Amino acid sequence: MRILVVGAGAVGGYFGGRLQEKGVDVTFLVREGRKKQLDQTGLVIDSVHGKVTLTPKTILSGEEADAFDLILLSTKAYHLQGAFDSFRQYVNEKTAILPLLNGISHIEQLAAEFGQERIIGGLCFIETTLDQEGRIIQTSPRHDIVFGELSGEKTDRILKIEDAFSGTKSVYRLSDNINQDLWNKYLFISTMSGITTLMRAPIGPIREMPSGRATIEKLSQEIISVMNKMGAPLPEDIAALQLNQIDSLGYSMKSSMQRDMEKQLSVEADHLHGYVLTIARKEQIPVPVLEAVYANLKVYELQLQKDQ
Structure with missing residues (x-):
């Protein structure tokens, strides 16, 4: 081959x-x-x-x-x-x-x-x-x-x-069932990259704080609600599965999007969070944490353009 x-x-x-x-x-x-x-x-x-x-x-x-x-x-x-x-x-x-x-x-x-x-x-x-x-x-x-x-x-x-x-x-x-795998990964990476870029921290310090863990759970639940509306083939216990996966990550684990921000590189805000957010707005699904994640990324992109 x-x-x-x-x-x-x-x-x-x-x-x-x-x-x-x-x-x-x-x-x-x-x-x-x-x-x-x-x-x-x-x-x-x-x-x-x-x-x-x-x-x-x-x-x-x-x-x-x-x-x-x-x-x-x-x-x-x-x-x-x-x-x-x-x-x-x-x-x-x-x-x-x-x-x-x-x-x-x-x-x-x-x-x-x-x-x-x-x-x-x-x-x-x-x-x-x-x-x-x-x-x-x-x-x-x-x-x-x-x-x-x-x-x-x-x-x-x-x-x-x-x-x-x-x-x-x-x-x-x-x-x-690669379609289900793709949506599961999409949910995971959107949650992981969203929370670590929003907090500017690895996953460990975020999830060990009660308010940080609650924000992780809220962001994941918001994205799940939108994906369900889109007809994504998610398993019934996806919320628990996602949190277990987050908990299994090393304390100092960062998302690739967070590392890109630290290097002053472009990010995939529209491809990941923006795509889901567009559906949420169209269907009038309230997603306040996702809105904050996306706003944070777009502000970063605007500042990056000014600095270049």
């Missing part, structure tokens, strides 16, 4: 690197600056699961290459449209596209651009970042990918993807 990883950042670089480490045919679609960096230093993964330096195959957008069997997409939502144009020429009728973005609206965008039949449902759980030298740093143990056909079928192509991930130094799971 020939795999094209769009970008070689903290997520795509990590999982693409683990695939290459196993011996899978992986190519990274990168920009010129990242290509020069990788040519000089290699693809460096500094992880609690083992450090490795790889010599990656790279291409720039527009370079000639045959179509790929699988495109692994882990770009930020605000770069999604540009990413479409960068890899469009490497897609043919047999290409599958596996996005690892947070949220849900990108599935519709991908289907509109490339056809529903090409899209695989996917998500990941990992805490990684790029340091100033371009190394991929992972200090917490979780490095999971969950994927599956949106139809729930066990197709030939999904079994080939499973085979590609099998034996890598990452945890993978072929899901029978």
